[in-house]
Amino acid sequence: MGGTRSWLRSGRDHYRNHGSAVVRIGIISAVGILASFAFQIVTARWLGPVNLGIMSSFFAIVSMAAIGSSSLQNAVAAQTARLLVAGAAPTPRRLDGFTIEALVLGGAGALAVVCFSPLIATSLATETYVPLLAAVSILLSFLFARIVGSIQGTGDSQGAVWWSTVSLVLRVALVGAVLLAGLGLIGALVSVLLASAVACVGAFVYARRSTIPLHHRPFGADGVVVIAMSIAFAWLTNIDLILVRAEADEYTAGVYAAAAQLVKSGFLIPATLSLYLLPRFVRQSGNTAMTRLGVRFTLGVTAAGAALMVAFFGIAGSFVMSVLFGTDYATENWLLVGLSVAYLPWIMAQGQLIRMNALASRTALAVLIFLMLAQFLAATFALPNIAYLLVVIGATGTVALVVFLIIDSRAARHARATHASTTPGTEPAGH
Numbered sequence: 001m002g003g004t005r006s007w008l009r010s011g012r013d014h015y016r017n018h019g020s021a022v023v024r025i026g027i028i029s030a031v032g033i034l035a036s037f038a039f040q041i042v043t044a045r046w047l048g049p050v051n052l053g054i055m056s057s058f059f060a061i062v063s064m065a066a067i068g069s070s071s072l073q074n075a076v077a078a079q080t081a082r083l084l085v086a087g088a089a090p091t092p093r094r095l096d097g098f099t100i101e102a103l104v105l106g107g108a109g110a111l112a113v114v115c116f117s118p119l120i121a122t123s124l125a126t127e128t129y130v131p132l133l134a135a136v137s138i139l140l141s142f143l144f145a146r147i148v149g150s151i152q153g154t155g156d157s158q159g160a161v162w163w164s165t166v167s168l169v170l171r172v173a174l175v176g177a178v179l180l181a182g183l184g185l186i187g188a189l190v191s192v193l194l195a196s197a198v199a200c201v202g203a204f205v206y207a208r209r210s211t212i213p214l215h216h217r218p219f220g221a222d223g224v225v226v227i228a229m230s231i232a233f234a235w236l237t238n239i240d241l242i243l244v245r246a247e248a249d250e251y252t253a254g255v256y257a258a259a260a261q262l263v264k265s266g267f268l269i270p271a272t273l274s275l276y277l278l279p280r281f282v283r284q285s286g287n288t289a290m291t292r293l294g295v296r297f298t299l300g301v302t303a304a305g306a307a308l309m310v311a312f313f314g315i316a317g318s319f320v321m322s323v324l325f326g327t328d329y330a331t332e333n334w335l336l337v338g339l340s341v342a343y344l345p346w347i348m349a350q351g352q353l354i355r356m357n358a359l360a361s362r363t364a365l366a367v368l369i370f371l372m373l374a375q376f377l378a379a380t381f382a383l384p385n386i387a388y389l390l391v392v393i394g395a396t397g398t399v400a401l402v403v404f405l406i407i408d409s410r411a412a413r414h415a416r417a418t419h420a421s422t423t424p425g426t427e428p429a430g431h
Contacts, residue, residue, distance in 0.1 A: 028162055106139040113134055168195075233353060244257075317337060318336075345397035
């Protein structure tokens with residue numbers, strides 16, 4: 001009984017100590033979420049369903065090819081946190097292993113998209129400049145991730161989320177200006193790149209005061225696992241946009257893209273939590289109780305947020321689509337509700353991906369690679385029936401979430417057993 005009271009008291013103290021910081025980060029993130037919604041509304045109303053489908057394909061290319069940038073950011077943050085715990089001091093050094101990784105991976109991703117740009121443009125029924133602009137965005141995303149990761153790792157989570165928010169606010173401001181000027185789709189895409197470049201420069205200047213020397217060998221085994229996991233996860237949560245664009249008619253693809261943009265904004269919840277929790281997971285790596293508490297907190301918050309989204313769209317989905325995007329995007333509630341239900345386990349799984357990245361889990365990577373193949377084959381067979389596609393997305397997301405939770409549970413048991421076996425006077429559980 002005393003142990004239970006101690007655990008509850010520890011949990012209350014933990015939430016009290018970190019609650020205000022999480023709230024401040026949440027407020028900054030809310031500004032970014034509103035800017036993201038505003039961007040979707042402006043582009044949907046000005047571009048129309050057909051061009052919006054093209055723009056969504058642009059973002060799908062960037063997300064899948066450059067999602068490794070998020071894992072790079074996590075790796076930089078984790079290594080920075082470890083070095084700070086070890087007593088490292090800030091230094092002006094810039095070209096380290098992580099910077100080399102950012103340049104190599106970003107450049108390789110950009111080059112691959114450039115080389116396949118005619119094929120990509122043909123399959124998506126769009127102009128060649130769309131994948132070419134996506135290639136530039138990929139390189140910028142890796143450089144931005146390298147910079148923000150160093151800010152995040154010092155514990156300045158507010159600074160990290162602030163610069164991500166700045167990028168989103170600049171994006172909506174610039175795209176609004178170019179569309180008012182009548183520059184159309186290409187102007188909107190260029191404004192996205194310009195916003196990313198400005199945010200990248202600003203974050204670089206901001207990070208100079210707290211840079212830590214990261215003695216990191218490029219492309220180490222754990223780093224490759226984390227990057228591969230992030231790329232696989234991004235494929236699984238973005239391939240639907242490209243498949244619908246390729247298999248369905250242009251109008252259906254545009255409406256689906258608008259609905260998917262609304263639903264996938266839910267991924268900002270675990271992304272924001274990651275900014276705060278990852279460096280702390282690293283610092284508390286020897287504290288199983290606190291790590292488990294963070295995992296449960298992430299699971300609860302993402303589950304609650306995703307469930308509220310399902311309920312909201314169930315009540316007002318069609319109305320929201322019409323008001324935000326216009327009558328051209330009017331659709332039945334079932335599409336938004338179906339997308340919300342399908343992506344609910346994926347949103348929760350992204351919260352657990354924070355922990356999988358900290359563990360550099362080979363098992364999680366193997367399962368994600370298997371799900372990539374299974375989802376692609378099943379989705380290709382399901383289309384053009386959108387309802388069947390949503391079933392495939394939800395099923396694969398559920399498998400990923402369950403596997404992540406099992407891996408975390410086993411890692412916690414192993415850590416407790418190891419701690420017990422190395423603590424004098426204590427026997428491992430089960431002995």
